[in-house]
Amino acid sequence: MNIFILSVGQNIYSTKRIYDEAVKRGHDVSVINHNKCSIKLSGGKREIIYEGENIIDEPDVIIPRIGASVTRHGAAIVKEFEMNGIYSTARSLGILRAQNKVRTLQIMNRKGIPIPDTVFSVNPENIKEQIELLGGAPVIIKMQEGTQGMGVMLAESKKSAKSIIDTFYRMNMSILLQEFIKESNSEDIRVFVVGDKIVSSMKRKGLDDDFRSNIHRGGTATKADLTNQERIMAIKAAGYLGLPIAGVDLIRSKRGPLLIEVNSTPGLQGIEAYTKVNVAEEIIKYLEKKCSTKNSRMRR
Template sequence: MPEVFRFQEAASALGISLEVLHPHSFDLVVGAADGWSVKYQDREMERPDFILCRTGAETDYFTLALLRHFERRGVRLVNGPATIELVADKLHTLQRLNRAGLPIPRTILGKFPMDAALVERELGFPLIVKTLKGTRGAGVLKCEDRSQFEDLTGLLESAEAQADFILQHYVRASHGRDVRVLVVGGRVVAAMERRSLTGGFKSNVSLGGIGVAYNPPAEMAEIAVQAADVLDLDVTGIDILFDEDGYRICEANSAPGFQGLERASGLDIPTATLEWIVATHGAPDRAPAPAESNALAELLFGGRTGLRAISDRNTDYRRFVSAVGLRMVAAGIVALAHAVLPASLTDRKGRVSLGLHTLFDGRVQANLASLDDAEQERTLLVVLGVAIWAAILPWLAGAEAMPGGCLTALALAFPLLFLLSAPAGRVGKSMSSLLKADWP
């Protein structure tokens, strides 16, 4: 593949010793006395710093077994065998994305005999038929109507076709075009819009389509980054469709082709990928982000892509902290506005509203009234201590009188809010505890 030669060129320029190895030339020995015991073409192989896997959707069982062997011996894999196997199965990929709340086309797993009435009711016509393990646009076709669909399924059934396939809702707004977004290490590094030149529905560059440079909107970039995180892909091409209401993820690739993307964007993609691998070599594995942190990142910064953009633009620590603080204050003001304004005056589909509802729906249902007196006292003291510190912080930072006073008043309002929102009896108990407390 041309991409392999591009990686060799980039590695040579960066001073990286990069070897291209064929998986089936390895001898895989399990249970050998030597903890490493890896041979390639009958020669002992030294432990590599990393392995960049380019087998993609065509990865067979032997290759997966080999990658697992390397993984269990502590070799860094980009990408790993579990995620390669996951992404090679298009339905499994869509199930994982849908579970994470990311937008996908409605999909049905094919079976025989097919219920055409069910398919028409759930997906409508035209619809897309895909094999589960196709790549580069192969194994994908469009059925215009129910008659054509019944002819196709009848042919497949009579031929006893062995390939598994899925049926997908046809996204009309994306006819003949989509966007390939390249994500490396959780960041969007390049994107191109792919367009069909023949008027057909396929836009793959490998099938004669063209790619043009594309600057993905923040919402699209965030969808691509979230998809890469959900699928645990270090390096991936996320294909995104245009929908009437936004975007939908078409599929993900564990070894994306990038010839057209390089021509369109002008970015040296192998160099960008290898530089990220070198820069993160030896870094601890990232823990998966909980849903609450994702919702907060979306609410405050427009998603993790927005936060990473802030860190990329502000290399000085103080400037970064200032930019983060301003966005947190702005988000707080907007959240308070949502609290006081009538529902009819707020954008229910807006980023802030969606983020607040996500946090509210996922909140921990705790009955504060069930806390005993000692726990209530400790909680109030902690809130009070934090509020006092937050109240003096603007003055320590040299804030002017007016904004400093406003921030101080806002900070001191939290203990009052804590008491006023208390279950019955907590105000009296808490104030009594404060009066009786042994203050230093």
């Protein structure tokens, strides 16, 4: 296979791991900085220009590693490859949906995937009502677009919640409110989905003074044993967003598992370190299977 990894840098841990495993298995691999790609549309034809060359026909598959700061441009590059018949491990629409927490939760709620009770509004005049819709404080306040635990706050009283929400509204920032699941005990579960199976999962635990469980915020993790319900939820969630490769985040509550987020560019460093699973190899093996199936259909 000729594989393009869309990433801003080859030395980023996850990019390097995928690159190394693909090379080890005998594939041609290029790291393409999507920020340096330009799209040219003319006369019904499409081109992706990178370092002066049109690369749109070169890869067999692409692996997007699109960061939050350049989601729209990155998704546009992915879309052009898609329209040219190139297989992607994350569809462009899925990347955009996953980056927007509200859109993700809307889809999950419509599909019957359990989520925490959630409220979002742009009306600064009914903040008290928004808080009451979740049963009062404490509440979780999240920016609609954010990663690695950034832009996530716990308001322990109505007064502090009102102050934080009012500040965000005045800054014209999009937020959502969620119920605080106390029994989750600052823990969540990251489930790594590849294709239609789960290749690894870990339970993340936040610091004693931090309700957030993200490892990038100083938390730790252990290998997680999933229930059948959790496994089904994770696979379905990734599929509903059009993400063959995804990191699905769940928390455990008295009502059962609840989905809190889906990541279209899940990191490999934490989950490989804590579970000892070669996730990068699983990604390449999945792509080998997809390409083999595609080639078999073309020969028929």
